[in-house]
Amino acid sequence: MHQIDASGIRKVFDLAATMQAPINLSIGQPHYDTPPEIKQALCRAVEEGRNAYSQTQGIAPLLKQLQHHTDECYDHSNRQVFVTSGTSGALMLALCALVNPGDEVIVFDPWFVMYKHLTTLAGGKVVQISTYPDFRIDLDQVKAAITDRTRVILFNSPANPTGAVASVEEVRGLAELAAERDIALISDEIYRLFCYDDEFHNPAAWNSDTIVIDGFSKSHSMTGHRLGYVHGPDYVIQQMMKLQQFTFVCAPHPVQWAGVTAWDLDMSGRATEYRGKRDLIVSELGDQFEVHGGQGAFYLFLKAPWGTGTEFVAEAIRNNLLIIPGNVFSEQDTHFRISYAAEDEVLKRGAEVLRNVAAAGPP
Numbered sequence: 001m002h003q004i005d006a007s008g009i010r011k012v013f014d015l016a017a018t019m020q021a022p023i024n025l026s027i028g029q030p031h032y033d034t035p036p037e038i039k040q041a042l043c044r045a046v047e048e049g050r051n052a053y054s055q056t057q058g059i060a061p062l063l064k065q066l067q068h069h070t071d072e073c074y075d076h077s078n079r080q081v082f083v084t085s086g087t088s089g090a091l092m093l094a095l096c097a098l099v100n101p102g103d104e105v106i107v108f109d110p111w112f113v114m115y116k117h118l119t120t121l122a123g124g125k126v127v128q129i130s131t132y133p134d135f136r137i138d139l140d141q142v143k144a145a146i147t148d149r150t151r152v153i154l155f156n157s158p159a160n161p162t163g164a165v166a167s168v169e170e171v172r173g174l175a176e177l178a179a180e181r182d183i184a185l186i187s188d189e190i191y192r193l194f195c196y197d198d199e200f201h202n203p204a205a206w207n208s209d210t211i212v213i214d215g216f217s218k219s220h221s222m223t224g225h226r227l228g229y230v231h232g233p234d235y236v237i238q239q240m241m242k243l244q245q246f247t248f249v250c251a252p253h254p255v256q257w258a259g260v261t262a263w264d265l266d267m268s269g270r271a272t273e274y275r276g277k278r279d280l281i282v283s284e285l286g287d288q289f290e291v292h293g294g295q296g297a298f299y300l301f302l303k304a305p306w307g308t309g310t311e312f313v314a315e316a317i318r319n320n321l322l323i324i325p326g327n328v329f330s331e332q333d334t335h336f337r338i339s340y341a342a343e344d345e346v347l348k349r350g351a352e353v354l355r356n357v358a359a360a361g362p363p
């Protein structure tokens, strides 16, 4: 545990605790509540007494829906699905199942915070490939980073914190490279719904061994419910399920019943709404900030116009705007993350603070 440093995030929370009614563009979850149909299904499940453990792999009706969808998307005879305790749970199981002490896991910098720490927990070592300044994946850099110890490539599109959506060439290139070199490819697709410009591409289309991690947290605004799922080759899934049996046991049982209802809901209206928010924030900031990425999810990762990311964020916080310094997600401290999962009026006020802090220069 001493090798895991959570001080960056903690500092932001400490600062946030001193703020009164901040303009909050730091939150990594939708601003809308869980849809009422899902809440009702959850209440019903609790009332009906579905409160005991479920089978480790998940309840049959949800598994059936997920497996059906997976079989429709991929023609992989051994692709198996199981239900996890959030995407985070699936990530932990995958890394613990695949990584031996000393193994290397390739991640793309900036990365989602958990990747580094869960790799460390599994005894592995992250090998970071920078995607600055445009957050594109350079396949030559990936090839150069592969060693005899490379066990996993961890890929996330649409990405947190950059909002970048990988192009078909990037996804296909990465998928084929992983297959050629016999390296496990984990694809974290939790923001799949939120793709605004181009189509979403899944590496499993070119690499039948891809381990796909997904969940209901972001698309259905169920972050507190802890419901995710994973599909991949059955021999990996079996090992992950074994570990789930002895760690998480199962995903929360009544929530799985809510998931059955959630699966059939059309959430595409939310993606359209968030595309509008992305356009709004880019039009508010585009003149003063360089915008790269931002084709999906609900984040922008912007270069601080002066000082380090931390210095710029500290000044924004002094002006009552809560955002996250880039070094929480990266080896470098040059950027900051904003989440535009907020009301338009909040976005406009936040953008105004950012413009003013940028124009004023260092204090």
Ligand SMILES: Cc1ncc(COP(=O)(O)O)c(C=O)c1O
Residues within 6 Å of the ligand: 028, 085, 086, 087, 088, 089, 112, 156, 159, 160, 188, 190, 215, 216, 217, 223, 227, 228
């Ligand atoms: C890229 C990414 N993966 C996984 C997660 C974890 O999601 P869950 O709530 O399903 O555990 C998050 C949450 O912020 C995320 O941004």
